[in-house]
Structure formats: C-alpha cells, structure tokens
Amino acid sequence: MSRLKRTDRPYDIVLFGATGFVGTLTAEYLAAHAPDDLRWAVAGRDTARLERLRERLPGGERIGVLRADVAEPASLRELAEHARVVATTVGPYIRYGEQLVAACADTGADYLDLTGEPEFVDLMYVRHDARARETGARLVHACGFDSVPHDLGALFTVGQLPPDVPLTVDGFVSVDAAFSGGTLASALGQFARGRQMLAAARDRARHEPRLVGRRATAPLGTPHYAPEVGAWALPLPTIDPQVVQRSARTLDRYGPDFRYRHFAAVRRLPVAAGGVAAVGAVAAAAQVPPVRRWLSDRLRPGDGPSAEKRARSWFRVRFVGEGGGRRVFTEVSGGDPGYGETAKIFAEAALSLAFDDLPPTSGQVTTAVAMGEALTERLRAAGIVFRVAARR
DSSP, rough: OOOTTTTTEEEEEEEETTSSHHHHHHHHHHHSSSSSOOOOOOOOOOOHHHHHHHHTTTTTOEEEEEOOOOOOOOHHHHHHHHHEEEEOOOOOOHTHHHHHHHHHHTTOOOEEEOOHHHHHHHHHHHHHHHHHHHHHHHEEEBTTTBHHHHHHHHHHHHSSSSSSSOEEEEEEEEOOOOOOOHHHHHHHHHHHHHHHHHHHHHHHHSOOOOOOOEEEEEEOOEEEEETTEEEEEOOOOOOOHHHHHHHHHHHHGOEEEEEEEEEEOOOOOOOHHHHHHHHHHHHHHHHSSSHHHHHHHHHHHTTOHHHHHHHHOEEEEEEEEEEEEEEEEEEESSTTTTTTHHHHHHHHHHHHHHHHHOOOOOOOOHHHHHHHHHHHHHHHHTTTTEEEEEEE
8 A cells, every 4th residue: 555544645547637638548447447546636737627527437426526736836735635546647847747746756656657758757856856855755657558558568578588788678668559749749839948857867967876886778779671570670769668777777686687668560661661750750840830820739738549449449569578588578568558547557557556555666667666576567457568479
C-alpha cells in the first residue's frame, strides 16, 4: 500500500483533467475496473462538466468532485492534500504541469502523468526531486504508452537474461493508431523547443549523481534493416529510451554495462523513407509560429479518434536482448496504444501506487523502479501481453 495511510487523506486517487479525451477514458476505466473500496475523485476547472461525467459513470454516487485550476496554485495544493495519489492528464505539461508537480512534492502525494516531453521531465527533476525525496512523494512521469510498455518491456527482457553480465536490449515499435489534439500540441511544442530541451538535459546531467562501477547508455542508433524482426529499423528520438536508461541506472538487475536502443519497425522501405520525411517536415514547420498554430488548429486538445478507430488500433513492441551467451526475443502488445491502452495503463499505474506492496522509493522515479513487476502483472491481468517469443 502507498506510504500514506488511507486515513491520512480522503481520497486514494484523484484524477485531474478527467473531462479531457484521455481523462474521460481513464475515468471510465477506473469506474469499471477499480476495487469497490477505492476512494477516488475527478478534478478539473469546470465543476459542471465534472458532475455530468460523474453522473454517467457506474457507481458515480461514490466518486468525489474537486475543482482545481492550473492557473490557481492554491487549488492544486488543496487537491494534492486531499489525495494519496494524483494522476493528471492536463498537458502540454511544459505549459500546465509544474505547479501540480510542486504541490505533490511538497505535500508528499504520489504523482503520475502522461507526458512524453523530455524537457518537462528534466526540469521537474532539477526543481522538485530533492523536495519529493524529503516528503516521500513518488513523481512518476510517462505513465502511458509513453513509456510503460517500453520501460516494463525492457525490464521483462532483462529478467530473462543472466544477472551480473553486460546486457544489450533493442526495442522495435510497430503501431496502427491515430492521435489526439493533445498529443499533437505536445509534439509541436517539443519540435519548437529544441534549444530549451537540450539546455534542460544538460542542467539535469549536472545535478544527477554519477553512476559508479556501472554503466547504462541509450544511444540513438542508426537506420538499418533488422532481420531479427523482418523490418527496417528507424531510430525513435522519443522519451522512451531515456526512461529505460534511468531505470537501468537505478536497478542493479540491468547489470554492470547496459545498452538500450529504440526503433520504429517499418516493413516497407518506401514507407520508412516517407515517415522520416514527414517527421522532418512537421519538425521544420513547428519552427514557424504561424504554421505551428495552423497545424494545432487542425486537431484541437480534447479531440481524438473515434471509438471505431480505437477498436481497430493496436501496438506491438518486440525486444531483442543479449548477454551472458544468451539471446532472448520478447514482446509487449495490446490494443489502441494512444488512448484505450494508455487509459488502462495509467489507471492501473495509479492503482498500483495506491494499493500494491512496492519497494520503498521517493523522488522522481520510473515505472520500472517504482512499480516494476507489480504493474507488469496488473497489465497482464488487464489484457496487455508480455511474453517470451523465443530463446537462443
């Protein structure tokens, strides 16, 4: 169970941003799957919308409603004081997220979000990790498709290999899915903030303790054909490899010398080339404010794919791990990655922090460090597949 006793706060979990696209999916998942004794609340700035959401949720009469606004820090602190675990979907986090991180770090509440923004995560480490360690708060970023399947998938793969030897793991991501307005806004913001992102990473490196006697790296890698998965491998410069590297830096099980690389797996070369060109074009367009605004207007935050599209969507992450004379092929797979499965992962992560018997941690930690196998087992029970495909 969470470090905070159930009697310390009125709610086990508070979901902030519950009326947004992913927030609503998360609220629906919690209402359908959470234990009957879960004490939880939905939170946001529009009380009327929150109450309408509560009315249509199963067991809604037991769900609390809290008003909180990112523009009112006092309301965020009050929210944090009411919760053992705060889960927030309110992004882009670089714009709207820090005050809630600060409130949780200061009050000792556990914090989860869905960010895929490296700059935000690095800034939060520098500014709030030390305070969270003092109060015992666990600050866990990237608790959706970014980056749980990759982080826990790498941990699962490492668990199939010998301990105390140098290890390498490569992850290959395949998806068929659409994205929401919130995801587009975050991506455009990151493309436009390259200099700030680099500066935040350098500042974090100055504050992080040096790893002594071990090494954990996550090099970008190069495009190549990967016969292990029968696809072209394109380096993915997402937050995911950074998260895996931080897990490896913290946990001795990753061995004395660990390397992780992260790729998109694309079957056809023309599609691979077109994908690279498209990402480059969007990145270039994001540097021009009027064009960036025009792109943002095409899909606004709160918009997202239909239920029919989500039902057809899927993801698969294949891992190739090597070390100690052994080679293992593993896989993590599920349905709609960006929304259906992200809501499931996010809700189960919050429940894990609130109820599971977890190792003592505090400060900014990854899902592998904070929840590890407990969350893996929760996700398996919820229908996400973790499996060993082959050993050699």
